[in-house]
C-alpha cells in the first residue's frame with residue numbers, strides 16, 4: 001500500500017469574534033494510492049475543515065500534512081501552492097467555478113503546461129465526465145450536477161496523483177451518482193488516491209475504506225479488504 005497523503009496529529013480551532021470552535025483534535029489519517037477512501041461524519045463534524053487542510057488550502061494549527069512523503073509544514077507559501085497545483089486535485093463543496101467563463105475555460109484555469117496541450121486535455125476531461133456537448137456553456141447555463149462535473153474535470157487538469165472531493169454527489173440523481181462513482185473508481189484504478197467527503201451511504205458503501213470524523217478525531221470504520 002502506497003500512502004500518497006497523510007495527516008499526522010492535525011489540530012484546528014476556528015476562531016470568530018472571540019468564540020472558539022475546536023474542530024480537529026489530533027487527526028491521523030492515511031490515504032492510499034489505488035483506493036477510494038470515504039470520510040463521513042455529522043454535519044459540522046469538521047470534514048470540510050479537514051479536507052481543506054489536506055488539500056493545502058489552509059494550514060493546521062498543529063500537526064503535519066505529508067503529500068507523497070513531502071512534509072508540507074516545511075514548505076513556504078510558494079512551495080505549498082506549487083505542490084497543491086501539481087499533485088492535488090480539489091473539488092469544492094460549492095464548486096467555485098468562474099461564472100463569466102465557459103466550462104472549457106474553467107477547466108483550464110489551474111492548468112500548468114502549454115496552452116494547446118491544456119485545451120486538448122480539458123476537452124477530453126469534459127468528455128470523460130459526460131459534458132462533451134457543454135464545453136461552451138457558462139456555469140449559469142449548467143445544472144448543479146453538471147457544474148460539479150466541470151469542477152471535477154478542473155481538478156484533474158494537471159493529472160494529479162491525489163484527488164479530494166467534498167460531497168461530490170450532493171447534487172446528483174441516482175444515475176449520475178452511479179456514473180460519478182464509476183469515474184472515481186476509474187481514477188483509483190489508474191493508481192490515484194481518491195478521498196471523498198460524503199453523507200451519502202451509497203458513496204461510502206462503494207468506497208474501499210471508510211473513516212469517520214467524530215469529536216475531533218478520525219476513526220476507521222472499514223479498512224481495505
Ligand SMILES: Nc1ncnc2c1ncn2[C@@H]1O[C@H](COP(=O)(O)OP(=O)(O)OP(=O)(O)O)[C@@H](O)[C@H]1O
Nearest residue numbers: 014015016021023042043044045046047048049050
Ligand atoms: N471559518 C470558520 N470560522 C468559524 N467556525 C467555522 C469556520 N468554518 C467552519 N466552522 C465551524 O467548524 C465546524 C466544522 O465545519 P465544517 O465545515 O468542517 O463541517 P462539515 O463536517 O464539513 O459539515 P457539513 O457536512 O455540513 O459540510 C462547524 O461547527 C462550523 O460552524
Ligand SMILES: [Mg+2]
Nearest residue numbers: 047048093166
Ligand atoms: Mg462540509
